[in-house]
Amino acid sequence: MIVTTNWLREFVDFDGDAADLAHRLTMAGLEVESVDHIGQDLDSVIVARLITVDRHPDADRLTVCRVDTGSEELQIVCGATNHRAGDLVALAQVGSVLPGNFKIKKSKIRGQVSMGMLCSEKELGLSEEASGIMILPEGLEPGRPVFEALGLKDTRLEIGLTPNRPDCLSVIGVAREVAALYGRKLKFPSVSVVEQGPDIGGETSVTIEEPEHCPRYMARLIRGAKIGPSPQWLVRRLESVGLRSVNNVVDITNLVMLELGQPMHAFDFNLLRGGRIVVRRAEEGSRFTTLDGQERLLKGTDLVICDGEGPVALAGIMGGENSEIREETTDILLESAYFRPTTVRRTSKRLGIHTESSHRFERGTDIEMVPVALDRAAALVVELAGGIVCRGSIDAYPRPFVPARIDLSSERCRDVLGIDLDTEAIRGHLESIGVATGPAAADGVIACTVPSFRPDLEREIDLVEEVARLAGYDRIPVTMPETRILASRPNPLQNFVRGLRDQMVASGFSEVINYSFISPAAFDQVGLAADDSRRDAIAILNPLTEEQSVMRTTLVPSLLQTVTGNLAYRSLDLRLFELRPVFLRGEGEEHAEPCRLTAVMTGRRSPLGWASDQNAVDFYDLKGVVERVLSAAGVENAVWLADGEEPYLHPGKSARIVVDGELLGTAGEVHPVVQEKYGLEQVVYLFELDVEVLRKHAREGVSFRELSRFPDLFRDTAILVDEEISASRVLEVVKTAIPRFAEDIVLFDLYCGKGVPEGKKSLAFRVRYRSKEGTLTDEEINRVHDKIVRRLEKDLGAQIR
Structure with missing residues (x-):
């Protein structure tokens, strides 16, 4: 939003300079991004009167002018053609530095x-375009600085607004803030129609067919107006904030939009069908x-303003060619309305149109500012373009605004806030920005009524x-925040799960x-039975x-x-x-979330590399x-x-644990x-563990035993057993027969083939013996080992190879 200090002073009297104003606005949340002093350092551009205007003897398109500066006469060569003797012009004297x-x-x-040099408005930074030099109004004294004589010395402030402050997308909105910051009264423009x-x-x-999207629409009709150029004060006011002059009526709608924050549109009434x-x-x-x-x-979601036959404007965005104000226009229908921000934003974004009007409507305008x-x-319009205003106005307002x-x-x-503010001071601050407050209750609660131009105030904390x-x-x-630091210790289950996760990562899993x-x-997909x-x-x-659409009951499908x-x-x-919970249905609303550890392995045993497996x-890799x-x-x-009976595992290559x-x-x-x-082209191995069962049978703490300082001895034995006897059964029998000084037992070989009878298999295991009390003799070990062999022969029918 761009405003000037001269324009602001029409709505509020404040005594600070531009730097002070910019600082106060920024500290109040309206960041002033730039300050531009109009006419600063241009006092050397003065009012001068043309005495003579003659053609240049050696150039057809140049003139040689004699000008009176009030103190001397000077010769100026000029390239414009819109001037004549007697005109007052803007003269940039030697040594001047123009924008x-x-x-x-x-x-x-x-x-x-x-x-x-005789200057145009463009060369003085007063306009973006110019067709000739600047002709000044009569009555100005030659020799006076032009900006001073015309009252154009001003300061332009560019304010970077956040989307929640649409109320400040107008001069009166910014003036309201200035009045609150300086403790002054806000002055509204006098309106008399x-x-x-x-x-x-x-x-x-x-007629409003979509009151949900257009809660209010007002119109006035003016007959007999004359379209023409705007007066210089209006042109300069618009150009001071970056808008180009079009004609007197369009410029008025732009001026009111900038001044009051209410976008408007003017239709040629005689072009409205019906x-x-x-x-x-x-x-x-x-x-x-x-x-x-x-x-x-257009789409069916777009809101349009129509005449008796079809669209004449995109609501809140832009008018149409079929009803625009032209030189021959005499009858004008003025529109002032409120449109829902979401409605305008949707159409504006879809069509890629961003205008000054849509910018304001998208953020929310003041529905109560429509008639003003x-x-x-x-x-x-009557003042600048003439015409007669029809009696009354149309106000289609089906559901009036309730603050x-x-x-x-x-x-x-x-x-x-942490500061001591009495209740009356709080009320004073809120009243200064238009929030109506009632007397404070006994408990200090203030009843506040939010004005229509502040849609961002929704909760108590917004008022704070x-x-x-x-x-x-x-x-x-x-102040430093006050808080208590609490030591957070993971519970036993969290520690257990963390340990499982570390063990899996240490085993090379991700x-x-x-x-x-x-x-x-x-x-x-995983073949679960119907029941x-x-x-x-x-x-x-x-x-x-x-x-x-459903909570998982197993981790297998996702993995x-x-x-x-x-x-x-x-x-x-x-x-x-994956080490995460599954969700099992329970009775009523009591559902269970047991934790599962599920893992998969596939591919090579070792990464590709020299001498790798x-x-x-x-x-057996999975089992390990x-x-x-x-x-x-x-x-x-x-x-x-x-x-194993899981349907997603190979029945001959799986096991229960x-x-x-x-x-x-x-x-x-x-x-x-x-x-x-699943489209898997290579074999995948999988295991799934119930973490709660695992924790139930886990050993708490760490156990250790003293290492023996005596030497160990080994005994290897190979036996023949029936094929249906599992290796775990063999080890179970061995463990029941080994003495207390047998440290370890390992199955190290399985063989079926030549030399082994059909229906049999060869298993070889090694037992490690060591005593903590002394060195064992061969005789002692042989006696114990023979006992193990006899137990295997008796319980499993094993034969020594």
Whole structure:
């Protein structure tokens, strides 16, 4: 928003200079981004009268002028043609520096001496365009600085406004802030409309078909106006804030918009078919040509202003070519309305049109300013363009505005700001910006009525902020926040889960985090039976997509989908895990969220490199990872049973993991059918552990035993057993027979083939013996080891190889 200090002073008397004003506005939240002094350092540009104007003897397009500066006569060579003897002009004397760092020097042009330059409005920074030199009004004294003589010395302030302050997109809005900051009264422009024409109700009408998008629409009709150029004061006022003059009527609508913040539009009434206005939605696919000459394709969501047959303006954005003000226009329909910000913003953004009007409507204008702006514009049109105003105005206002009420506690205001403000001071600050306040109640609560021009004030804390900026942020003391520092210790479950995560990372796995929502179709992909309880998933009330419509009851589908995605990007060697809760339905509203550890392995056993193991991972790599996890948790009595029943695991290459008769989890190769459904072209191994069961059987704390200082001895034994006897069964029998000084037992070989009878398999195991009390003899070890062999022969029918 651009304002000038001279314009502001028409609404409020303040005694500060431009620097002080800029500082106060910035400290109050209206950041002044730049300050430009109009006419500063241009006192050397003076009023001069043309004595003679002669053609240049050696140039057809130049003139040689004699000018009177009030103290001397000078010769000036000029290239313009719009001047004649007797005119008052703006003379830049030798030594002047014009905007753009253009220096005026004594010069000789085509043999004629020129002692300065006759200036145009553009060269003085007063206009963006100029067709000749600036002709000054009569009555000015030659020799006086031009800016001083014309009253053009001014200061332009550019204010960077945040979107929540649409009230300051007008001179009166900024003036209201200035009045509050300087403790002065705000002066409104006097409006007096002389109505002499026929009653407007018999001339035209306004119909609002979309009151939700256009809550208020007003109109006045002026007949017999004359379109022409605007007076210089109006042209300069608009140009001082960056707007170009068009004609007297259009300039008036722009002036009122800048002055009061209410965008307006003027229609040529004789071009309105049917002589009436209808506010409605556009017809889908219709076309409309706006004032900029562009044809716009409209949608059914666009709000348009129509006459009796079709659109004549895009509501709140831009008028149409078919009703614009022209030189021959005599009858004018003035529009002043309020449009919903979202309605204007949607159409403006879609069409890529951003105007001064849409900029204000998009942020929210003042619905109560509509009649004030309309009367102000009508009075100015009569003053500058003539004509007769029809009696009355049309005010289509189906649902009048009801101001919001907010209660502000003066005690809370003081607590939030940390400064001692009495209740009357708080009321004074709010009253200064137009917030009406009632007397404070006994408890210090102030009933506040929010004005229509402040749509950003919605809560009590908004009013507190207003008090803060008006009282002065510099009054708020600098204090360190008071708080208590609480030591946060993770609970035992969090520590346990963290340990599992560290163990998986240490084993070379990367953690993934998938959505807790999955598709019901995922249960079919992993082959869950129709009566599987995991199919009874908890549905989401408002799912974004069908692919995320239920809470997951297992981590397997999401993890396999992650594997699919990685393989698609040629990431072939994967070790991934997810340690997250699943969601199981319970009775009533009591649902369970048990934690699961699920991991997958696929690809090569070692990364590609010199002397690395390029074989693919197998079930035993997966089993080793599980055993490391169980060992780290202190679970030593886990049993692997080769009777896995999970539908997504290969029935012959999977196992259940049981601890003390309780199911801990499953592990194995992913079922070929499931791999095909997921598009997996290489074998994937997977295990899933119930974290709560694992923690239940985990050993608390750390245990250790003293190392023996005596030497150890080994005994290796190979036996033949039936193929259906598992290695774990063999080790279980061995463990029941070994003595207390047997430190370790390892199965190190499995062989089936030549030399082994059909239906049999060879298993080799090694027992490590060491005593803490002394060195063991061969005789002692042989006696114990023979006992182990006999137990195997008796319990399993084993044969020594």
